[in-house]
Amino acid sequence: MKTADQLLVKQINKMLVLNTIYKEKPISRAEIAKRTGLNKSTVSALVDELLSEGLTLEIGTGESQGGRKPINLSINKEIGSVIGIDLGVNYILSILTNFAGQIIWEKRITIKNIIDSPQQKIHDLFELIKETIEHAPETRRGIIGMGIGVPGMVNYDHGHVLSAPNLLWENIKLKDLVEEEFQIPTLIDNEANAGAIGEKWFGLGKKASELVYVSAGTGIGAGIVINNELYRGSRGLAGEIGHMTVDVHGIRCTCGNVGCWEEYASEKALIRYFKDHATQYPDSILLSKSSSEYIDNLNIFQIIDAATKGDQLAIEGFKNIGYYLGVGVSNLINAFNPECVVIGNALPLVGDVLMDELRNEVARRCFSSKYSNIKISSSELYMNACALGAVALVISRIYASPVSR
Numbered sequence: 001m002k003t004a005d006q007l008l009v010k011q012i013n014k015m016l017v018l019n020t021i022y023k024e025k026p027i028s029r030a031e032i033a034k035r036t037g038l039n040k041s042t043v044s045a046l047v048d049e050l051l052s053e054g055l056t057l058e059i060g061t062g063e064s065q066g067g068r069k070p071i072n073l074s075i076n077k078e079i080g081s082v083i084g085i086d087l088g089v090n091y092i093l094s095i096l097t098n099f100a101g102q103i104i105w106e107k108r109i110t111i112k113n114i115i116d117s118p119q120q121k122i123h124d125l126f127e128l129i130k131e132t133i134e135h136a137p138e139t140r141r142g143i144i145g146m147g148i149g150v151p152g153m154v155n156y157d158h159g160h161v162l163s164a165p166n167l168l169w170e171n172i173k174l175k176d177l178v179e180e181e182f183q184i185p186t187l188i189d190n191e192a193n194a195g196a197i198g199e200k201w202f203g204l205g206k207k208a209s210e211l212v213y214v215s216a217g218t219g220i221g222a223g224i225v226i227n228n229e230l231y232r233g234s235r236g237l238a239g240e241i242g243h244m245t246v247d248v249h250g251i252r253c254t255c256g257n258v259g260c261w262e263e264y265a266s267e268k269a270l271i272r273y274f275k276d277h278a279t280q281y282p283d284s285i286l287l288s289k290s291s292s293e294y295i296d297n298l299n300i301f302q303i304i305d306a307a308t309k310g311d312q313l314a315i316e317g318f319k320n321i322g323y324y325l326g327v328g329v330s331n332l333i334n335a336f337n338p339e340c341v342v343i344g345n346a347l348p349l350v351g352d353v354l355m356d357e358l359r360n361e362v363a364r365r366c367f368s369s370k371y372s373n374i375k376i377s378s379s380e381l382y383m384n385a386c387a388l389g390a391v392a393l394v395i396s397r398i399y400a401s402p403v404s405r
């Protein structure tokens with residue numbers, strides 16, 4: 001009979017072996033022992049368990065170091081599927097991946113009326129989840145789990161959305177609702193936290209142990225990785241950085257404060273810029289139907305398209321957003337001294353026009369960046385960082401407790 005401590009040690013060792021296989025694949029048992037510091041017989045026993053659970057596979061032989069050729073191991077990508085959802089303010093993106101986070105199928109729907117009731121949005125979400133499930137291949141474990149990134153404050157342990165001002169959601173027990181409908185284990189997190197995990201697992205943050213991910217879309221949020229772990233704060237609400245004050249007498253925000261960063265550096269700030277400066281750019285293609293209602297209904301891809309075509313109003317709007325993003329990113333760098341800052345969500349898709357301004361402003365403003373070489377990049381996962389991060393939430397939980405699954 002093993003004690004609780006022995007079981008815990010075994011669990012941790014198994015997680016270590018599975019993680020090493022994931023990161024170093026293909027890799028032999030002997031090499032795993034060398035990398036982890038575990039002895040060879042422990043590694044062999046744990047690998048046997050992982051093989052019988054179907055989480056790993058033997059995939060041929062490696063180079064011989066003198067004796068018999070070692071058998072290489074890899075992750076069994078086809079053991080099951082995972083669903084990752086990015087619940088945006090005016091869209092929902094669903095992706096279906098295999099166990100290695102490779103995308104099998106994806107679909108993005110646009111939500112036209114963003115002030116729809118929570119019930120309507122949940123209905124749209126459920127329809128999209130149903131469609132995603134229909135595309136899942138037959139696998140040994142079926143759909144292993146689902147992750148959902150939400151733009152708001154989330155109680156991660158209970159899967160409750162506490163408040164999402166841009167969605168007009170208060171106290172929605174989203175995990176309970178989704179699990180009751182689909183009987184799939186579901187994890188809910190803030191969308192920027194999910195984005196940070198996505199970058200850490202699949203994107204630019206793979207090698208960084210200190211990382212700040214800034215989600216710049218309809219609102220702004222940040223996911224902060226410290227010592228390779230997501231930093232959640234005492235009540236899980238860390239990273240609500242869109243509501244950091246950048247102007248003490250500034251614009252009133254939906255959160256109740258004034259001068260919040262997201263009022264100056266998000267998509268809603270971009271739209272406000274167009275309205276305020278429309279008269280200076282009468283020829284702008286963004287004004288072709290010259291009504292403020294038309295500007296309100298522009299979507300971010302139309303605006304990016306206009307900037308790419310050289311539209312001056314669009315370009316100046318993005319420069320202004322880049323400037324204000326730089327202001328906030330400087331504060332984040334001063335606070336956290338990360339190795340890299342990744343800017344994700346829709347706004348950085350416009351490219352250099354925004355990112356150059358952002359980097360210039362950080363160089364002008366940020367005290368600590370003068371003493372460390374901090375990389376500031378736009379996400380290479382493009383619009384998928386949050387949904388892939390939601391997938392990573394599910395996969396990382398299985399990696400953390402392979403015995404219980």
Ligand SMILES: [Zn+2]
Nearest residue numbers: 243253255260
């Ligand atoms: Zn605010």
